[in-house]
Amino acid sequence: MGETNVLERIFYGLEKPTDLALALLQEITENFSENRKIGKGGFGEVYKGMLQNCIVVVKRIIVSEHTVDDRFFDCEVKNLMKVSHLNVVRFLGFCSNTHREAIQFPGSADFVFVQKRERLLCFEYINNGSLDKHITDELRGLEWSVRYEIIKGILHGLRYLHMEINIIHMDLKPSNIMLDNDMVPKITDFGLSRLAKITHTSGTRFITHGYCAPEYENCGKMSKKVDMYSLGVIIIELVTGRKGDPNKTNVETQVEQFTNAFTTFTMPASN
Structure with a gap:
Protein backbone atom coordinates (compact mmCIF):
# COMPACT_ATOMS: atom_id res chain seq x y z
CA MET A 1 0.00 0.00 0.00
CA GLY A 2 2.88 2.37 0.74
CA GLU A 3 4.37 1.94 -2.74
CA THR A 4 0.94 2.51 -4.28
CA ASN A 5 0.57 5.72 -2.31
CA VAL A 6 3.95 6.91 -3.57
CA LEU A 7 2.89 6.37 -7.20
CA GLU A 8 -0.39 8.18 -6.61
CA ARG A 9 1.50 11.11 -5.06
CA ILE A 10 3.71 11.26 -8.14
CA PHE A 11 0.60 11.11 -10.35
CA TYR A 12 -0.89 14.13 -8.56
CA GLY A 13 2.36 16.09 -8.75
CA LEU A 14 3.20 15.88 -5.05
CA GLU A 15 6.45 13.99 -5.66
CA LYS A 16 8.89 13.67 -8.54
CA PRO A 17 9.22 10.55 -10.76
CA THR A 18 11.38 7.90 -9.15
CA ASP A 19 12.45 4.25 -9.10
CA LEU A 20 9.38 2.01 -8.67
CA ALA A 21 9.29 -1.50 -7.24
CA LEU A 22 8.69 -4.37 -9.66
CA ALA A 23 6.17 -5.85 -7.21
CA LEU A 24 4.12 -2.65 -7.38
CA LEU A 25 3.96 -2.65 -11.19
CA GLN A 26 3.07 -6.33 -11.16
CA GLU A 27 0.29 -5.69 -8.66
CA ILE A 28 -1.39 -2.84 -10.51
CA THR A 29 -1.26 -4.70 -13.86
CA GLU A 30 -2.41 -8.06 -12.43
CA ASN A 31 1.07 -9.43 -13.14
CA PHE A 32 0.98 -8.10 -16.71
CA SER A 33 -2.19 -10.01 -17.55
CA GLU A 34 -3.69 -10.11 -21.03
CA ASN A 35 -6.77 -8.37 -19.65
CA ARG A 36 -4.66 -5.33 -18.82
CA LYS A 37 -2.69 -5.23 -22.08
CA ILE A 38 -3.62 -2.20 -24.20
CA GLY A 39 -0.87 -2.16 -26.80
CA LYS A 40 2.18 -3.85 -28.26
CA GLY A 41 5.05 -2.62 -30.40
CA GLY A 42 8.57 -3.40 -31.47
CA PHE A 43 10.02 -2.22 -28.15
CA GLY A 44 7.59 -3.77 -25.72
CA GLU A 45 4.07 -4.21 -24.40
CA VAL A 46 1.84 -1.62 -22.75
CA TYR A 47 -0.47 -2.32 -19.82
CA LYS A 48 -3.10 -0.38 -17.93
CA GLY A 49 -2.25 -0.02 -14.24
CA MET A 50 -5.16 0.45 -11.84
CA LEU A 51 -4.56 2.38 -8.64
CA GLN A 52 -7.15 3.31 -6.03
CA ASN A 53 -7.75 6.82 -7.35
CA CYS A 54 -6.15 6.94 -10.78
CA ILE A 55 -5.07 4.97 -13.85
CA VAL A 56 -1.52 4.76 -15.20
CA VAL A 57 0.26 3.08 -18.09
CA VAL A 58 3.12 0.62 -17.64
CA LYS A 59 5.40 -0.02 -20.60
CA ARG A 60 7.20 -3.37 -20.27
CA ILE A 61 10.23 -3.28 -22.53
CA ILE A 62 11.06 -6.49 -24.36
CA VAL A 63 14.26 -7.86 -22.86
CA SER A 64 16.39 -10.55 -24.48
CA GLU A 65 20.03 -11.15 -25.25
CA HIS A 66 19.45 -9.51 -28.61
CA THR A 67 17.32 -6.51 -27.63
CA VAL A 68 18.39 -5.36 -24.18
CA ASP A 69 20.88 -2.53 -24.01
CA ASP A 70 20.83 -0.63 -20.75
CA ARG A 71 22.55 2.34 -22.37
CA PHE A 72 19.37 3.03 -24.34
CA PHE A 73 17.12 2.43 -21.34
CA ASP A 74 19.26 4.70 -19.14
CA CYS A 75 19.27 7.37 -21.85
CA GLU A 76 15.48 7.24 -22.17
CA VAL A 77 14.97 7.51 -18.40
CA LYS A 78 17.41 10.43 -18.11
CA ASN A 79 15.64 12.28 -20.93
CA LEU A 80 12.19 11.58 -19.48
CA MET A 81 13.29 12.87 -16.06
CA LYS A 82 13.91 16.28 -17.64
CA VAL A 83 10.57 16.58 -19.39
CA SER A 84 7.61 18.52 -18.02
CA HIS A 85 5.23 20.01 -20.57
CA LEU A 86 1.50 20.02 -21.37
CA ASN A 87 2.16 18.49 -24.80
CA VAL A 88 4.37 15.63 -23.61
CA VAL A 89 2.97 12.54 -21.89
CA ARG A 90 3.83 12.78 -18.20
CA PHE A 91 6.51 10.38 -16.92
CA LEU A 92 5.85 8.88 -13.48
CA GLY A 93 8.72 6.49 -12.85
CA PHE A 94 10.80 3.51 -13.93
CA CYS A 95 11.86 0.05 -12.81
CA SER A 96 15.18 -1.62 -13.58
CA ASN A 97 15.13 -5.03 -11.92
CA THR A 98 17.50 -7.98 -12.33
CA HIS A 99 17.05 -11.20 -10.38
CA ARG A 100 17.84 -14.91 -10.63
CA GLU A 101 15.37 -17.74 -11.03
CA ALA A 102 15.87 -21.51 -10.85
CA ILE A 103 14.44 -23.33 -13.88
CA GLN A 104 14.22 -27.10 -14.10
CA PHE A 105 15.20 -28.87 -17.30
CA PRO A 106 12.25 -30.77 -18.84
CA GLY A 107 12.36 -34.45 -17.86
CA SER A 108 15.31 -33.88 -15.55
CA ALA A 109 15.93 -33.34 -11.85
CA ASP A 110 18.57 -30.73 -12.63
CA PHE A 111 17.99 -27.00 -12.24
CA VAL A 112 19.75 -24.09 -13.86
CA PHE A 113 19.84 -20.51 -12.63
CA VAL A 114 18.89 -17.88 -15.20
CA GLN A 115 19.02 -14.12 -14.93
CA LYS A 116 15.68 -12.37 -15.39
CA ARG A 117 15.75 -8.71 -16.37
CA GLU A 118 12.79 -6.35 -16.23
CA ARG A 119 12.88 -2.83 -17.65
CA LEU A 120 9.68 -0.86 -17.21
CA LEU A 121 8.44 2.71 -17.57
CA CYS A 122 5.33 4.26 -16.04
CA PHE A 123 3.29 7.15 -17.51
CA GLU A 124 -0.01 8.92 -17.12
CA TYR A 125 -2.90 7.20 -18.88
CA ILE A 126 -4.33 8.98 -21.94
CA ASN A 127 -7.64 7.36 -22.82
CA ASN A 128 -8.42 8.88 -26.24
CA GLY A 129 -5.86 6.84 -28.15
CA SER A 130 -3.06 7.87 -30.46
Missing part, protein backbone atom coordinates in the same frame (compact mmCIF):
# COMPACT_ATOMS: atom_id res chain seq x y z
CA LEU A 131 -3.24 10.32 -33.35
CA ASP A 132 -2.94 7.62 -36.02
CA LYS A 133 -6.38 6.32 -34.99
CA HIS A 134 -7.91 9.71 -35.81
CA ILE A 135 -6.39 10.48 -39.23
CA THR A 136 -9.09 9.71 -41.78
CA ASP A 137 -10.59 11.38 -44.83
CA GLU A 138 -12.16 14.81 -44.45
CA LEU A 139 -15.76 13.59 -44.28
CA ARG A 140 -15.19 11.03 -41.52
CA GLY A 141 -12.26 12.70 -39.81
CA LEU A 142 -11.58 15.64 -37.55
CA GLU A 143 -12.85 19.17 -38.07
CA TRP A 144 -10.18 21.50 -39.41
CA SER A 145 -10.23 23.62 -36.23
CA VAL A 146 -9.42 20.50 -34.19
CA ARG A 147 -6.64 19.50 -36.58
CA TYR A 148 -5.18 22.99 -36.35
CA GLU A 149 -5.10 22.83 -32.55
CA ILE A 150 -3.45 19.40 -32.71
CA ILE A 151 -0.75 20.73 -35.05
CA LYS A 152 -0.23 23.72 -32.76
CA GLY A 153 0.08 21.47 -29.70
CA ILE A 154 2.64 19.22 -31.38
CA LEU A 155 4.62 22.32 -32.31
CA HIS A 156 4.59 23.51 -28.70
CA GLY A 157 5.78 20.15 -27.43
CA LEU A 158 8.50 19.79 -30.05
CA ARG A 159 9.69 23.35 -29.55
CA TYR A 160 10.00 22.64 -25.82
CA LEU A 161 12.05 19.47 -26.47
CA HIS A 162 14.35 21.20 -28.95
CA MET A 163 14.75 24.68 -27.51
CA GLU A 164 14.43 24.20 -23.75
CA ILE A 165 15.87 20.77 -22.94
CA ASN A 166 17.86 20.14 -26.13
CA ILE A 167 16.42 16.71 -26.96
CA ILE A 168 15.78 15.24 -30.42
CA HIS A 169 12.84 12.82 -30.30
CA MET A 170 14.00 10.74 -33.32
CA ASP A 171 10.74 8.77 -33.71
CA LEU A 172 7.99 11.35 -34.14
CA LYS A 173 4.93 9.77 -35.79
CA PRO A 174 1.15 9.71 -35.22
CA SER A 175 1.26 6.53 -33.12
CA ASN A 176 3.67 8.33 -30.75
CA ILE A 177 1.31 11.26 -30.24
CA MET A 178 -1.51 10.63 -27.75
CA LEU A 179 -4.72 12.66 -27.57
CA ASP A 180 -6.55 13.37 -24.32
CA ASN A 181 -10.30 13.90 -23.91
CA ASP A 182 -9.94 17.51 -25.06
CA MET A 183 -7.92 16.40 -28.13
CA VAL A 184 -4.76 17.94 -26.66
CA PRO A 185 -1.76 16.16 -28.26
CA LYS A 186 0.94 14.68 -26.04
CA ILE A 187 4.22 13.39 -27.46
CA THR A 188 5.34 10.02 -26.10
CA ASP A 189 7.86 7.18 -26.59
CA PHE A 190 11.38 8.54 -26.08
CA GLY A 191 13.10 5.20 -26.67
CA LEU A 192 15.18 6.61 -29.53
CA SER A 193 15.59 10.16 -28.23
CA ARG A 194 19.04 11.71 -28.14
CA LEU A 195 20.65 14.86 -26.84
CA ALA A 196 21.05 17.36 -29.66
CA LYS A 197 24.85 17.38 -29.25
CA ILE A 198 24.96 13.84 -30.72
CA THR A 199 25.12 14.21 -34.50
CA HIS A 200 25.58 10.70 -35.90
CA THR A 201 24.53 7.12 -35.29
CA SER A 202 25.39 3.88 -37.03
CA GLY A 203 21.91 2.31 -37.17
CA THR A 204 18.44 3.34 -38.33
CA ARG A 205 16.68 0.00 -38.28
CA PHE A 206 14.12 1.08 -35.66
CA ILE A 207 12.98 4.27 -37.39
CA THR A 208 9.49 4.04 -38.90
CA HIS A 209 9.51 4.14 -42.68
CA GLY A 210 7.72 7.17 -44.11
CA TYR A 211 8.51 9.46 -41.18
CA CYS A 212 12.30 9.15 -41.32
CA ALA A 213 14.31 12.01 -42.84
CA PRO A 214 16.50 10.95 -45.82
CA GLU A 215 19.76 12.17 -44.25
CA TYR A 216 19.16 9.91 -41.25
CA GLU A 217 17.78 6.96 -43.19
CA ASN A 218 20.68 7.01 -45.66
CA CYS A 219 23.62 8.28 -43.59
CA GLY A 220 22.64 8.13 -39.92
CA LYS A 221 23.01 11.90 -39.62
CA MET A 222 21.05 13.30 -36.66
CA SER A 223 19.85 16.84 -36.07
CA LYS A 224 16.69 18.62 -35.02
CA LYS A 225 15.72 18.64 -38.70
CA VAL A 226 15.06 14.90 -38.42
CA ASP A 227 12.12 15.73 -36.13
CA MET A 228 11.10 18.59 -38.41
CA TYR A 229 10.87 16.22 -41.37
CA SER A 230 8.65 13.88 -39.34
CA LEU A 231 6.55 16.87 -38.31
CA GLY A 232 6.14 17.83 -41.97
CA VAL A 233 4.79 14.39 -42.82
CA ILE A 234 2.39 14.50 -39.85
CA ILE A 235 1.08 17.93 -40.86
CA ILE A 236 0.50 16.74 -44.44
CA GLU A 237 -1.44 13.75 -43.12
CA LEU A 238 -3.51 15.94 -40.81
CA VAL A 239 -4.29 18.46 -43.55
CA THR A 240 -5.23 15.84 -46.13
CA GLY A 241 -6.86 13.47 -43.66
CA ARG A 242 -4.99 10.54 -45.20
CA LYS A 243 -2.17 8.31 -44.07
CA GLY A 244 0.34 7.13 -46.63
CA ASP A 245 3.89 7.22 -47.89
CA PRO A 246 4.56 10.88 -48.74
CA ASN A 247 6.59 12.16 -51.66
CA LYS A 248 9.95 12.87 -50.01
CA THR A 249 10.72 15.69 -52.42
CA ASN A 250 7.51 17.50 -51.49
CA VAL A 251 8.21 17.07 -47.78
CA GLU A 252 11.82 18.24 -48.12
CA THR A 253 10.76 21.47 -49.82
CA GLN A 254 8.61 22.30 -46.78
CA VAL A 255 11.07 21.40 -44.02
CA GLU A 256 12.86 24.74 -44.10
CA GLN A 257 9.54 26.60 -43.92
CA PHE A 258 8.43 24.51 -40.97
CA THR A 259 11.80 25.05 -39.27
CA ASN A 260 11.65 28.82 -39.69
CA ALA A 261 8.09 28.95 -38.36
CA PHE A 262 8.94 26.55 -35.56
CA THR A 263 11.79 28.66 -34.14
CA THR A 264 9.51 31.69 -33.76
CA PHE A 265 6.37 29.83 -32.73
CA THR A 266 4.98 31.10 -29.38
CA MET A 267 1.86 30.49 -27.36
CA PRO A 268 -0.87 33.09 -27.93
CA ALA A 269 -1.89 35.21 -24.98
CA SER A 270 -4.70 33.67 -22.96
CA ASN A 271 -8.05 35.44 -22.89
Whole structure:
Protein backbone atom coordinates (compact mmCIF):
# COMPACT_ATOMS: atom_id res chain seq x y z
CA MET A 1 0.00 0.00 0.00
CA GLY A 2 2.88 2.37 0.74
CA GLU A 3 4.37 1.94 -2.74
CA THR A 4 0.94 2.51 -4.28
CA ASN A 5 0.57 5.72 -2.31
CA VAL A 6 3.95 6.91 -3.57
CA LEU A 7 2.89 6.37 -7.20
CA GLU A 8 -0.39 8.18 -6.61
CA ARG A 9 1.50 11.11 -5.06
CA ILE A 10 3.71 11.26 -8.14
CA PHE A 11 0.60 11.11 -10.35
CA TYR A 12 -0.89 14.13 -8.56
CA GLY A 13 2.36 16.09 -8.75
CA LEU A 14 3.20 15.88 -5.05
CA GLU A 15 6.45 13.99 -5.66
CA LYS A 16 8.89 13.67 -8.54
CA PRO A 17 9.22 10.55 -10.76
CA THR A 18 11.38 7.90 -9.15
CA ASP A 19 12.45 4.25 -9.10
CA LEU A 20 9.38 2.01 -8.67
CA ALA A 21 9.29 -1.50 -7.24
CA LEU A 22 8.69 -4.37 -9.66
CA ALA A 23 6.17 -5.85 -7.21
CA LEU A 24 4.12 -2.65 -7.38
CA LEU A 25 3.96 -2.65 -11.19
CA GLN A 26 3.07 -6.33 -11.16
CA GLU A 27 0.29 -5.69 -8.66
CA ILE A 28 -1.39 -2.84 -10.51
CA THR A 29 -1.26 -4.70 -13.86
CA GLU A 30 -2.41 -8.06 -12.43
CA ASN A 31 1.07 -9.43 -13.14
CA PHE A 32 0.98 -8.10 -16.71
CA SER A 33 -2.19 -10.01 -17.55
CA GLU A 34 -3.69 -10.11 -21.03
CA ASN A 35 -6.77 -8.37 -19.65
CA ARG A 36 -4.66 -5.33 -18.82
CA LYS A 37 -2.69 -5.23 -22.08
CA ILE A 38 -3.62 -2.20 -24.20
CA GLY A 39 -0.87 -2.16 -26.80
CA LYS A 40 2.18 -3.85 -28.26
CA GLY A 41 5.05 -2.62 -30.40
CA GLY A 42 8.57 -3.40 -31.47
CA PHE A 43 10.02 -2.22 -28.15
CA GLY A 44 7.59 -3.77 -25.72
CA GLU A 45 4.07 -4.21 -24.40
CA VAL A 46 1.84 -1.62 -22.75
CA TYR A 47 -0.47 -2.32 -19.82
CA LYS A 48 -3.10 -0.38 -17.93
CA GLY A 49 -2.25 -0.02 -14.24
CA MET A 50 -5.16 0.45 -11.84
CA LEU A 51 -4.56 2.38 -8.64
CA GLN A 52 -7.15 3.31 -6.03
CA ASN A 53 -7.75 6.82 -7.35
CA CYS A 54 -6.15 6.94 -10.78
CA ILE A 55 -5.07 4.97 -13.85
CA VAL A 56 -1.52 4.76 -15.20
CA VAL A 57 0.26 3.08 -18.09
CA VAL A 58 3.12 0.62 -17.64
CA LYS A 59 5.40 -0.02 -20.60
CA ARG A 60 7.20 -3.37 -20.27
CA ILE A 61 10.23 -3.28 -22.53
CA ILE A 62 11.06 -6.49 -24.36
CA VAL A 63 14.26 -7.86 -22.86
CA SER A 64 16.39 -10.55 -24.48
CA GLU A 65 20.03 -11.15 -25.25
CA HIS A 66 19.45 -9.51 -28.61
CA THR A 67 17.32 -6.51 -27.63
CA VAL A 68 18.39 -5.36 -24.18
CA ASP A 69 20.88 -2.53 -24.01
CA ASP A 70 20.83 -0.63 -20.75
CA ARG A 71 22.55 2.34 -22.37
CA PHE A 72 19.37 3.03 -24.34
CA PHE A 73 17.12 2.43 -21.34
CA ASP A 74 19.26 4.70 -19.14
CA CYS A 75 19.27 7.37 -21.85
CA GLU A 76 15.48 7.24 -22.17
CA VAL A 77 14.97 7.51 -18.40
CA LYS A 78 17.41 10.43 -18.11
CA ASN A 79 15.64 12.28 -20.93
CA LEU A 80 12.19 11.58 -19.48
CA MET A 81 13.29 12.87 -16.06
CA LYS A 82 13.91 16.28 -17.64
CA VAL A 83 10.57 16.58 -19.39
CA SER A 84 7.61 18.52 -18.02
CA HIS A 85 5.23 20.01 -20.57
CA LEU A 86 1.50 20.02 -21.37
CA ASN A 87 2.16 18.49 -24.80
CA VAL A 88 4.37 15.63 -23.61
CA VAL A 89 2.97 12.54 -21.89
CA ARG A 90 3.83 12.78 -18.20
CA PHE A 91 6.51 10.38 -16.92
CA LEU A 92 5.85 8.88 -13.48
CA GLY A 93 8.72 6.49 -12.85
CA PHE A 94 10.80 3.51 -13.93
CA CYS A 95 11.86 0.05 -12.81
CA SER A 96 15.18 -1.62 -13.58
CA ASN A 97 15.13 -5.03 -11.92
CA THR A 98 17.50 -7.98 -12.33
CA HIS A 99 17.05 -11.20 -10.38
CA ARG A 100 17.84 -14.91 -10.63
CA GLU A 101 15.37 -17.74 -11.03
CA ALA A 102 15.87 -21.51 -10.85
CA ILE A 103 14.44 -23.33 -13.88
CA GLN A 104 14.22 -27.10 -14.10
CA PHE A 105 15.20 -28.87 -17.30
CA PRO A 106 12.25 -30.77 -18.84
CA GLY A 107 12.36 -34.45 -17.86
CA SER A 108 15.31 -33.88 -15.55
CA ALA A 109 15.93 -33.34 -11.85
CA ASP A 110 18.57 -30.73 -12.63
CA PHE A 111 17.99 -27.00 -12.24
CA VAL A 112 19.75 -24.09 -13.86
CA PHE A 113 19.84 -20.51 -12.63
CA VAL A 114 18.89 -17.88 -15.20
CA GLN A 115 19.02 -14.12 -14.93
CA LYS A 116 15.68 -12.37 -15.39
CA ARG A 117 15.75 -8.71 -16.37
CA GLU A 118 12.79 -6.35 -16.23
CA ARG A 119 12.88 -2.83 -17.65
CA LEU A 120 9.68 -0.86 -17.21
CA LEU A 121 8.44 2.71 -17.57
CA CYS A 122 5.33 4.26 -16.04
CA PHE A 123 3.29 7.15 -17.51
CA GLU A 124 -0.01 8.92 -17.12
CA TYR A 125 -2.90 7.20 -18.88
CA ILE A 126 -4.33 8.98 -21.94
CA ASN A 127 -7.64 7.36 -22.82
CA ASN A 128 -8.42 8.88 -26.24
CA GLY A 129 -5.86 6.84 -28.15
CA SER A 130 -3.06 7.87 -30.46
CA LEU A 131 -3.24 10.32 -33.35
CA ASP A 132 -2.94 7.62 -36.02
CA LYS A 133 -6.38 6.32 -34.99
CA HIS A 134 -7.91 9.71 -35.81
CA ILE A 135 -6.39 10.48 -39.23
CA THR A 136 -9.09 9.71 -41.78
CA ASP A 137 -10.59 11.38 -44.83
CA GLU A 138 -12.16 14.81 -44.45
CA LEU A 139 -15.76 13.59 -44.28
CA ARG A 140 -15.19 11.03 -41.52
CA GLY A 141 -12.26 12.70 -39.81
CA LEU A 142 -11.58 15.64 -37.55
CA GLU A 143 -12.85 19.17 -38.07
CA TRP A 144 -10.18 21.50 -39.41
CA SER A 145 -10.23 23.62 -36.23
CA VAL A 146 -9.42 20.50 -34.19
CA ARG A 147 -6.64 19.50 -36.58
CA TYR A 148 -5.18 22.99 -36.35
CA GLU A 149 -5.10 22.83 -32.55
CA ILE A 150 -3.45 19.40 -32.71
CA ILE A 151 -0.75 20.73 -35.05
CA LYS A 152 -0.23 23.72 -32.76
CA GLY A 153 0.08 21.47 -29.70
CA ILE A 154 2.64 19.22 -31.38
CA LEU A 155 4.62 22.32 -32.31
CA HIS A 156 4.59 23.51 -28.70
CA GLY A 157 5.78 20.15 -27.43
CA LEU A 158 8.50 19.79 -30.05
CA ARG A 159 9.69 23.35 -29.55
CA TYR A 160 10.00 22.64 -25.82
CA LEU A 161 12.05 19.47 -26.47
CA HIS A 162 14.35 21.20 -28.95
CA MET A 163 14.75 24.68 -27.51
CA GLU A 164 14.43 24.20 -23.75
CA ILE A 165 15.87 20.77 -22.94
CA ASN A 166 17.86 20.14 -26.13
CA ILE A 167 16.42 16.71 -26.96
CA ILE A 168 15.78 15.24 -30.42
CA HIS A 169 12.84 12.82 -30.30
CA MET A 170 14.00 10.74 -33.32
CA ASP A 171 10.74 8.77 -33.71
CA LEU A 172 7.99 11.35 -34.14
CA LYS A 173 4.93 9.77 -35.79
CA PRO A 174 1.15 9.71 -35.22
CA SER A 175 1.26 6.53 -33.12
CA ASN A 176 3.67 8.33 -30.75
CA ILE A 177 1.31 11.26 -30.24
CA MET A 178 -1.51 10.63 -27.75
CA LEU A 179 -4.72 12.66 -27.57
CA ASP A 180 -6.55 13.37 -24.32
CA ASN A 181 -10.30 13.90 -23.91
CA ASP A 182 -9.94 17.51 -25.06
CA MET A 183 -7.92 16.40 -28.13
CA VAL A 184 -4.76 17.94 -26.66
CA PRO A 185 -1.76 16.16 -28.26
CA LYS A 186 0.94 14.68 -26.04
CA ILE A 187 4.22 13.39 -27.46
CA THR A 188 5.34 10.02 -26.10
CA ASP A 189 7.86 7.18 -26.59
CA PHE A 190 11.38 8.54 -26.08
CA GLY A 191 13.10 5.20 -26.67
CA LEU A 192 15.18 6.61 -29.53
CA SER A 193 15.59 10.16 -28.23
CA ARG A 194 19.04 11.71 -28.14
CA LEU A 195 20.65 14.86 -26.84
CA ALA A 196 21.05 17.36 -29.66
CA LYS A 197 24.85 17.38 -29.25
CA ILE A 198 24.96 13.84 -30.72
CA THR A 199 25.12 14.21 -34.50
CA HIS A 200 25.58 10.70 -35.90
CA THR A 201 24.53 7.12 -35.29
CA SER A 202 25.39 3.88 -37.03
CA GLY A 203 21.91 2.31 -37.17
CA THR A 204 18.44 3.34 -38.33
CA ARG A 205 16.68 0.00 -38.28
CA PHE A 206 14.12 1.08 -35.66
CA ILE A 207 12.98 4.27 -37.39
CA THR A 208 9.49 4.04 -38.90
CA HIS A 209 9.51 4.14 -42.68
CA GLY A 210 7.72 7.17 -44.11
CA TYR A 211 8.51 9.46 -41.18
CA CYS A 212 12.30 9.15 -41.32
CA ALA A 213 14.31 12.01 -42.84
CA PRO A 214 16.50 10.95 -45.82
CA GLU A 215 19.76 12.17 -44.25
CA TYR A 216 19.16 9.91 -41.25
CA GLU A 217 17.78 6.96 -43.19
CA ASN A 218 20.68 7.01 -45.66
CA CYS A 219 23.62 8.28 -43.59
CA GLY A 220 22.64 8.13 -39.92
CA LYS A 221 23.01 11.90 -39.62
CA MET A 222 21.05 13.30 -36.66
CA SER A 223 19.85 16.84 -36.07
CA LYS A 224 16.69 18.62 -35.02
CA LYS A 225 15.72 18.64 -38.70
CA VAL A 226 15.06 14.90 -38.42
CA ASP A 227 12.12 15.73 -36.13
CA MET A 228 11.10 18.59 -38.41
CA TYR A 229 10.87 16.22 -41.37
CA SER A 230 8.65 13.88 -39.34
CA LEU A 231 6.55 16.87 -38.31
CA GLY A 232 6.14 17.83 -41.97
CA VAL A 233 4.79 14.39 -42.82
CA ILE A 234 2.39 14.50 -39.85
CA ILE A 235 1.08 17.93 -40.86
CA ILE A 236 0.50 16.74 -44.44
CA GLU A 237 -1.44 13.75 -43.12
CA LEU A 238 -3.51 15.94 -40.81
CA VAL A 239 -4.29 18.46 -43.55
CA THR A 240 -5.23 15.84 -46.13
CA GLY A 241 -6.86 13.47 -43.66
CA ARG A 242 -4.99 10.54 -45.20
CA LYS A 243 -2.17 8.31 -44.07
CA GLY A 244 0.34 7.13 -46.63
CA ASP A 245 3.89 7.22 -47.89
CA PRO A 246 4.56 10.88 -48.74
CA ASN A 247 6.59 12.16 -51.66
CA LYS A 248 9.95 12.87 -50.01
CA THR A 249 10.72 15.69 -52.42
CA ASN A 250 7.51 17.50 -51.49
CA VAL A 251 8.21 17.07 -47.78
CA GLU A 252 11.82 18.24 -48.12
CA THR A 253 10.76 21.47 -49.82
CA GLN A 254 8.61 22.30 -46.78
CA VAL A 255 11.07 21.40 -44.02
CA GLU A 256 12.86 24.74 -44.10
CA GLN A 257 9.54 26.60 -43.92
CA PHE A 258 8.43 24.51 -40.97
CA THR A 259 11.80 25.05 -39.27
CA ASN A 260 11.65 28.82 -39.69
CA ALA A 261 8.09 28.95 -38.36
CA PHE A 262 8.94 26.55 -35.56
CA THR A 263 11.79 28.66 -34.14
CA THR A 264 9.51 31.69 -33.76
CA PHE A 265 6.37 29.83 -32.73
CA THR A 266 4.98 31.10 -29.38
CA MET A 267 1.86 30.49 -27.36
CA PRO A 268 -0.87 33.09 -27.93
CA ALA A 269 -1.89 35.21 -24.98
CA SER A 270 -4.70 33.67 -22.96
CA ASN A 271 -8.05 35.44 -22.89
